[in-house]
Amino acid sequence: MKLKVPxxxxxxxxxxxCIPLAVLPHAFDGYRLPKDLLLRxxxxxxxxxxxxxxxxxxxxFEGQSTANERPWSADRxxxxxxxxxxxxxxxxxLASTNRGVSLRALATGAATLIVFAATVAVAxxxxxxxxxxxLVAAVINGLLTIVEETGLWMPFGLDPSVPHHQQCTAxxxxxxxxxxxxxxxxxxxxxxxxxxxxxxxxxxxAAAVLVAALVASQTLxxxxxxxxxxxxxxxxxxxxxAVAGTLIAALLTVVVVVLVPPLRRRASxxxxxxxxxxxxxxxxxxxxxxxxxxxxxADHPLTGAGPGTFGWNxxxxxxxxxxxxxxxxxxxxxxxxxxxxxSDHLQVLAESGVxxxxxxxxxxASLAGIxxxxxxxxxxxxxxxxxxxxLPLAVLWLxxxxxxxxxETAAVRMLLVHFAALCVAWRAS
Amino acid sequence: xxxxxxxxxxxxxAAGTVVALRVFVYLPLVCEWRxxxxxxxxxxxxxxxxxxxxxxxxxxxxxLSECATIPATDFKVPYELATAYRYRHEPxxxxxxxxxxxxxxxxxxxxxxxxxxxxxxxxxxAAIETFTEATAFAPTVLADIxxxxxxxxxxxRIRATYGADWIx
Numbered sequence: 001m002k003l004k005v006p007x008x009x010x011x012x013x014x015x016x017x018c019i020p021l022a023v024l025p026h027a028f029d030g031y032r033l034p035k036d037l038l039l040r041x042x043x044x045x046x047x048x049x050x051x052x053x054x055x056x057x058x059x060x061f062e063g064q065s066t067a068n069e070r071p072w073s074a075d076r077x078x079x080x081x082x083x084x085x086x087x088x089x090x091x092x093x094l095a096s097t098n099r100g101v102s103l104r105a106l107a108t109g110a111a112t113l114i115v116f117a118a119t120v121a122v123a124x125x126x127x128x129x130x131x132x133x134x135l136v137a138a139v140i141n142g143l144l145t146i147v148e149e150t151g152l153w154m155p156f157g158l159d160p161s162v163p164h165h166q167q168c169t170a171x172x173x174x175x176x177x178x179x180x181x182x183x184x185x186x187x188x189x190x191x192x193x194x195x196x197x198x199x200x201x202x203x204x205x206a207a208a209v210l211v212a213a214l215v216a217s218q219t220l221x222x223x224x225x226x227x228x229x230x231x232x233x234x235x236x237x238x239x240x241x242a243v244a245g246t247l248i249a250a251l252l253t254v255v256v257v258v259l260v261p262p263l264r265r266r267a268s269x270x271x272x273x274x275x276x277x278x279x280x281x282x283x284x285x286x287x288x289x290x291x292x293x294x295x296x297x298a299d300h301p302l303t304g305a306g307p308g309t310f311g312w313n314x315x316x317x318x319x320x321x322x323x324x325x326x327x328x329x330x331x332x333x334x335x336x337x338x339x340x341x342x343s344d345h346l347q348v349l350a351e352s353g354v355x356x357x358x359x360x361x362x363x364x365a366s367l368a369g370i371x372x373x374x375x376x377x378x379x380x381x382x383x384x385x386x387x388x389x390x391l392p393l394a395v396l397w398l399x400x401x402x403x404x405x406x407x408e409t410a411a412v413r414m415l416l417v418h419f420a421a422l423c424v425a426w427r428a429s
Numbered sequence: 430x431x432x433x434x435x436x437x438x439x440x441x442x443a444a445g446t447v448v449a450l451r452v453f454v455y456l457p458l459v460c461e462w463r464x465x466x467x468x469x470x471x472x473x474x475x476x477x478x479x480x481x482x483x484x485x486x487x488x489x490x491x492x493l494s495e496c497a498t499i500p501a502t503d504f505k506v507p508y509e510l511a512t513a514y515r516y517r518h519e520p521x522x523x524x525x526x527x528x529x530x531x532x533x534x535x536x537x538x539x540x541x542x543x544x545x546x547x548x549x550x551x552x553x554x555a556a557i558e559t560f561t562e563a564t565a566f567a568p569t570v571l572a573d574i575x576x577x578x579x580x581x582x583x584x585x586r587i588r589a590t591y592g593a594d595w596i597x
Contacts, residue, residue, distance in 0.1 A: 024458060028465040033502060034458060041454040048446040055438045100532060104502075315535040319565045323591060335567035337536045 007049045009122040013133045015042040015115060016418050020137040020181065020411045023171050025156055031173025035410035036108065043111035046118045078424045079120065081366050085359045086113050089307055092352050096306025097313060105308025105351075108410075116417050123425035126382040128199070131192050134418055138185030139206050142213035144170035145178060149216040165218065165262065172411050176342075179219020180404050180412045183226040186210035187396055188389060188419045190233065195385035218262050225399035227253070229392035236371055236391060285331045286403070289338040291324075292317035296350040304353035311339035313350075340408045344401035347408070367420050368394035370427040382426035390423040452499055460496035464505040467492055471512050486513035504534040512542055520550035537567040541574075548579070561586045568596040 015038070022034040089109045096102035123130055147153045148168035159167060165175060172178040189210055193203035214223060227249050235242035257263045273281040280287040289310075295317050296305045305313050314337060322328045341347040349357045370390035379387065397406060397416055406412040467489035474485035490513045496506045511526035527543035540563035547556035560583045563570045571587070574580040587595050 024461060026465065027461050028468060028505065029461060029503070033461050036502075037454045037457055041450055044446060044449050044453065048442055051442055052439055055435055055442065098532070104500075312533070312535055315537075315562075315566050319591075326594075329595070329597075335537065335569060337534075337566075339534075 008046060008118050009127075011042055011046050011049065012115065012119050012122050013129060015039065015414070016130075016134040017137050019414050020134070020141060021171050023173075031169070031171070032409055035414075039111050039115065039410050039414060040107070043114040046114055078366060078370075078427075079117065081359070081363050082113060082116060085356075085363055086110070088352060088356055088359055092303045092307055092356060095303040096309060097300070098306060098309045101308050101312050102306040105306075109307065112413065112417060115414065116421050119418055119421035120425045123422050126380065126426060128196060128381075130418075130422055131188070131196070131385065132199075134415055135185060135189055135192070135203075135206055138182065138189070138415070139209055141170040141172060141178070142182055142185070142209045145182065145213040145216050146209070168217075170213075172409075174409075175217055176219050176222070176404055177409045177412055179214060179217040179222030180225075180400050180406050180409075181415060182210050182214040182217060183219075183222040183229075183400070184393070184396060184406075184412065184415045184419070186214055186226060187229050187233075187392055188415075190230065191385055191389035191392070194388055195381050197381075215256060215260065218260075218266070219404075220266070221400060221403040225396045225404075228399050229396035232395040233388055233392040236388060280328070280331055283403075284342075285333045286338075286342045288318055288321055288328045288331055288334070289314065289341045290343060290346055291321040291328065292338075293341040293343070293346040293350040295320060295324075297346070297353070300350075300353060302353045302355070304349070304351045304356055307351050310341055310347055310350055311337070314338050340405040342405055343403055344405050344407045347405060348401075364394045364398055367391075367397075367423060370423045373427055380426075382422075386423040386426040389419060390427070393419055393423065456496070456499045457502045460493070460499065460506060461502070463492040463496060464509060467509045467513075468505065471509055471516070474516070482516040486516040489513040501533055504530040504536065504539060507533070508539055508542065511546065515542060515546050515549065518549060520546045524550060524552075537563040537570050540566075541570055544574075548576070553579075557582055557586065561590075564596070565591060571596055 019035050019038050019042075022038045024030040024034045027033070086109055089106055093099060093102040093106045119130070144155070145168060148155075148170065149165070151164070154167065156167075158164070169175055169178050172181050186207055189203055189207040193200050193207055196203065211226075214226060231242055231245050231249065234245040257267050270282055273279070283290070292314055293310060296310065296313055299305070318338075322334075328334075341350065344360075345357070348360050352359075368391045371387050372391075373387075393416065400406050400412075404412075406416055470485040470488050474482045489509050493506055493510055493513075497510060501507060507526045508530040511523045511530060514520075514523035514526065523546040524543060527539055527546060530539045531543070540559050544556045544559035544563065547553075547559060557579065560570070560574055560579065564583055564587050568587070571580060571584055574583060584596060
């Protein structure tokens with residue numbers, strides 16, 4: 001009886017499709033919480049299915065792989081780093097300034113790791129479905145973004161007290177998170193279009209929708225990260241193409257900024273703020289959480305303040321930051337309770353210390369390294385997909401983490417983790 | 430015999446999975462929905478008469494009682510239950526629940542509610558301390574403190590600790 005793989009494949013596919021689309025309309029936290037809970041549910045059921053397969057003796061282990069499956073030993077090295085990161089999460093939870101809050105973050109980390117491992121496991125038999133399913137959800141979100149930004153339809157109504165753009169969040173819930181999500185999806189779509197000749201037209205169309213939606217989201221960091229990742233992808237193919245791509249990207253950036261009024265306004269504002277020395281405004285008034293996170297890291301350099309505790313620690317550290325740097329008291333969002341730093345690099349440093357940061361960077365580096373592992377013999381479509389996507393995905397994740405928080409939101413994190421898992425599973429041996 | 434043990438283990442596993450999904454997925458979703466309704470009811474009643482506040486409190490306590498028994502996903506449920514008890518002039522349970530909310534998230538509105546409950550309970554010194562915490566983070570909270578002498582004392586503490594220009 002072979003129970004494990006079919007059920008787990010279905011769960012992984014269902015999770016990849018449903019998590020980015022899960023919403024609880026008109027609830028206070030109608031976007032993030034349903035996605036987090038769906039991830040939890042997926043992980044619980046995956047564990048139950050695996051345990052059930054073990055009880056029935058239907059689980060297969062190393063050495064029992066079928067002909068077209070990769071053995072687990074080949075993936076072990078690449079799985080060790082995420083495991084080490086999770087082990088560090090356990091240690092930092094024990095040392096946390098608020099163990100209760102950190103336990104919740106640890107549960108989320110465990111769910112993420114379970115889904116990552118399950119995705120690697122089911123992808124050992126290469127399937128286009130695993131690429132297509134998350135892109136279907138992404139295109140739905142992309143189309144919704146375009147429809148909302150153009151004012152054609154607002155599915156959840158329009159609140160006159162909130163700026164229109166702030167309400168254009170598709171099913172993700174926040175324009176910044178939406179930008180990060182679309183950037184990751186567009187990148188994976190481009191890699192898939194290059195790798196899967198049979199589906200190139202459809203994937204090309206999907207990529208066009210996702211890139212248009214990304215521009216419509218007006219998320220500067222996400223667009224910058226996407227550009228950097230695309231250039232990294234071009235560099236994998238040819239350095240000359242990368243240089244030409246850089247020049248074209250610079251020209252396109254100028255054209256897009258000039259032609260799209262909100263981006264033009266933003267560029268003009270940034271130029272004015274830099275001239276006047278209003279650096280906090282340039283950083284969209286996020287200097288206070290940046291300083292607070294730095295202070296947390298300085299107070300807890302080894303184990304950090306604890307996973308998930310930035311928001312809980314923000315109140316006292318924000319007051320300290322304003323005492324040390326009086327100019328922060330003039331921020332227009334002075335009384336906002338920041339739950340995230342808005343920089344995953346700083347958040348990981350503040351919550352997990354220097355070792356946590358090094359593990360995070362090591363995970364990204366090992367992902368990037370997949371693009372440089374060329375095996376002997378013909379590269380399959382899946383192998384080509386992994387080669388083309390791994391380094392750019394790592395670059396995207398690295399740049400996004402400068403001023404966004406992909407690790408903190410299920411939609412973005414799980415999309416990145418899903419495609420990272422495919423890169424691990426499909427890399428050339 | 431082996432089959433019977435396997436069946437028993439599978440039944441236990443299935444039951445455990447259903448319980449885990451109910452406690453960690455289904456109920457938190459339901460409670461988020463209920464907490465949203467309770468939050469709007471309590472916020473709308475905030476500036477209204479006593480009767481409206483008691484109605485809102487009754488609604489919140491009724492809809493959130495089950496939610497208090499599952500692991501909280503965030504501060505909302507204990508905070509709203511605390512506010513409901515405060516509207517019913519039951520400061521002791523309100524104080525306990527506000528402190529429970531603060532263990533999950535430290536926000537000025539939670540400190541403000543705690544300060545109000547501490548005043549209701551006659552704990553003036555503790556209330557001043559709590560209002561000072563809230564105002565240090567969000568200076569505009571000072572204007573919401575209803576008692577002139579309490580407000581003046583908090584303002585004085587803020588200026589002494591953080592400087593005259595902390596409250597603009």
